[in-house]
Amino acid sequence: MEETTKSLNFIEHIIEEDLEKSYSKNDLRFRFPPEPNGYLHLGHASAICLNFGLGERYGAPVNLRFDDTNPAKEESTYVEAIKRDVAWMGFHWDKECYASDYFQQLYEWAVQLIKEGKAYVDSQSSEEMAQQKGTPTEPGVAGPYRDRSVEENLDLFERMKNGEFEEGVHVLRAKIDMASPNMLMRDPILYRVLHKAHHRTNTDWCIYPMYDWTHGQSDYLEQVSHSLCTLEFLPHRELYDWCLDELVASDKLRPKQREFARRNLSHTVVSKRKLLQLVEEGVVSGWDDPRMPTISGLRRRGYTPEAIRNFADTVGIAKRENLVDVSLLEFHVREHLNKIAPRVMAVLDPLKVVITNYADGSEEWLEAENNPEDEKAGSRQVPFSRELYIEKADFKEEANRKFFRLKLGGEVRLKNGYIIKAESCTKDTDGNIIEVQCTYDPKSKSGSGTEESLRKVKGTLHWVSVAHAIAAQVHLYDRLFTDENPDGHKEKDFMEFVNTDSLETITAFLEPSLKNAKVGDRFQFQRLGYFNVDQDSSPEQLVFNRTVTLRDTWAKMQQKK
RNA sequence: UGGCCUAUGGUGUAAUUGGCAACACAGCUGGUUUUGGUCCAGUCGUUCUAGGUUCGAGUCCUAGUAGGCCAACCA
Numbered sequence: 323m324e325e326t327t328k329s330l331n332f333i334e335h336i337i338e339e340d341l342e343k344s345y346s347k348n349d350l351r352f353r354f355p356p357e358p359n360g361y362l363h364l365g366h367a368s369a370i371c372l373n374f375g376l377g378e379r380y381g382a383p384v385n386l387r388f389d390d391t392n393p394a395k396e397e398s399t400y401v402e403a404i405k406r407d408v409a410w411m412g413f414h415w416d417k418e419c420y421a422s423d424y425f426q427q428l429y430e431w432a433v434q435l436i437k438e439g440k441a442y443v444d445s446q447s448s449e450e451m452a453q454q455k456g457t458p459t460e461p462g463v464a465g466p467y468r469d470r471s472v473e474e475n476l477d478l479f480e481r482m483k484n485g486e487f488e489e490g491v492h493v494l495r496a497k498i499d500m501a502s503p504n505m506l507m508r509d510p511i512l513y514r515v516l517h518k519a520h521h522r523t524n525t526d527w528c529i530y531p532m533y534d535w536t537h538g539q540s541d542y543l544e545q546v547s548h549s550l551c552t553l554e555f556l557p558h559r560e561l562y563d564w565c566l567d568e569l570v571a572s573d574k575l576r577p578k579q580r581e582f583a584r585r586n587l588s589h590t591v592v593s594k595r596k597l598l599q600l601v602e603e604g605v606v607s608g609w610d611d612p613r614m615p616t617i618s619g620l621r622r623r624g625y626t627p628e629a630i631r632n633f634a635d636t637v638g639i640a641k642r643e644n645l646v647d648v649s650l651l652e653f654h655v656r657e658h659l660n661k662i663a664p665r666v667m668a669v670l671d672p673l674k675v676v677i678t679n680y681a682d683g684s685e686e687w688l689e690a691e692n693n694p695e696d697e698k699a700g701s702r703q704v705p706f707s708r709e710l711y712i713e714k715a716d717f718k719e720e721a722n723r724k725f726f727r728l729k730l731g732g733e734v735r736l737k738n739g740y741i742i743k744a745e746s747c748t749k750d751t752d753g754n755i756i757e758v759q760c761t762y763d764p765k766s767k768s769g770s771g772t773e774e775s776l777r778k779v780k781g782t783l784h785w786v787s788v789a790h791a792i793a794a795q796v797h798l799y800d801r802l803f804t805d806e807n808p809d810g811h812k813e814k815d816f817m818e819f820v821n822t823d824s825l826e827t828i829t830a831f832l833e834p835s836l837k838n839a840k841v842g843d844r845f846q847f848q849r850l851g852y853f854n855v856d857q858d859s860s861p862e863q864l865v866f867n868r869t870v871t872l873r874d875t876w877a878k879m880q881q882k883k
Numbered sequence: 884u885g886g887c888c889u890a891u892g893g894u895g896u897a898a899u900u901g902g903c904a905a906c907a908c909a910g911c912u913g914g915u916u917u918u919g920g921u922c923c924a925g926u927c928g929u930u931c932u933a934g935g936u937u938c939g940a941g942u943c944c945u946a947g948u949a950g951g952c953c954a955a956c957c958a
Contacts, residue, residue, distance in 0.1 A: 514956035
């Protein structure tokens, strides 16, 4: 069925226009081209959703291409991590490609360029070349090697390839226009000598092509129709087209580069370099620390691929500067988890409650609905007994009527259980409340259908039975940065805004049904938030991560006061 | 003394390509609720400025203003 209502983004408009004019639907092909020099983050997730989303929309293949032209920074461990993350997001790539697969072809095209007098070997230092390059406001000037003969260039380039020179002695440059208003057109470097082993080609090569001499050609070789990248590559487009002009055959599709604005997320940074710094300086435990905006971090935090994809879809794509509020991301993970996460009871900050009229030593198992949003989710049993834990924040000796929770002389329902009334409480020598004594109404049991069970009481609390509770380690996460835009200050480094309280580790008490929770399982701890089982968890010591809290209008009211 | 890109609520995107500014989030009001969750209803805008073209401009033109990008043997 064709959708008619959904509006198009500007990339889709371009494609629709191309489809009307010169392209057929079968011509469409996309690619996601990460450099394997780090882990994928939310910014990449947007690009992934854009390219693979286009593939799904038009029934077009999408390649996963590793842009691996710089052996100094790239490793195969990153290749594996990237593949894992893209697959986890739920996308399927057509071909797995590597720019390094094209090294021979790229080399031959470079030789062709030299023969046509459009490339030359420069033998100056990078400083000298930078000097001649001019500035954005001043034109550059030609260097002394710009007019070397084709024969000499061919010979030198051959010897560069054969490993006769040290790094930095010679480079191959395109001969374009040293006075171009576009700095990238002032004889860009095409090849440099690098005596480094490459993660795939090992030591087969000691000259490596630069990005600009690789990307468009790779797109062309794969017959990618629309090559989408972020806005900072816009000035590269002229060069991208120049390179393509040199080699596109008339019967082949000519790729098109188009640019979109990168997504910025509030209260975080999305730059590989900065994320690496957080890892290296030990601010976080690794690339997959649940506070990191990496895909692996979000996965460990308990986010679902659906949530991330829905987030990317609603944010959309455009060409202007932006700073998306994290609350939108949080909305989407709550929206999805609300539908799929089983409800359980857990107490994070325990206060003991004793039901004085409940027989000591006896217990009963109460029926609890697993998910009110999903009838098929069924129910489970939770144990009730004389001694329980509730949250400290759920009891006050006295409070006004806006406080729907337990107070002395007041009644409250225990979720799935009975209505209880607080009669008294005891305190330690510092005046802290350490225990509340309550009575329960035996006829008020949830679901029993009695008149008493149907009574309306304002508050409902979650709880666990002390004797049956499982102690577990729980990580509570907060935003990694205190500033909305840590990256957006010219005077201050983003590291100054690191939130030193972004992780709190506590011991919580869980209902016993959680005993067999497996790594990755997601739950809603009722009234608290969504939590998942961390990879470091074991049956002996359960470890949970808080994905996100529930929306909390009560907390907001408190804050305003 | 440059070139290029961008400008729509607090945030992010739309607007049948010149025809009633829409959707989502956030906020605020209420209602429902055995989760202060979910759900439901309501509310929140001089489309950066000034001119111009037109019956009609967020959209086209001109000028201005503001922000961003461009001088790695990185991608």
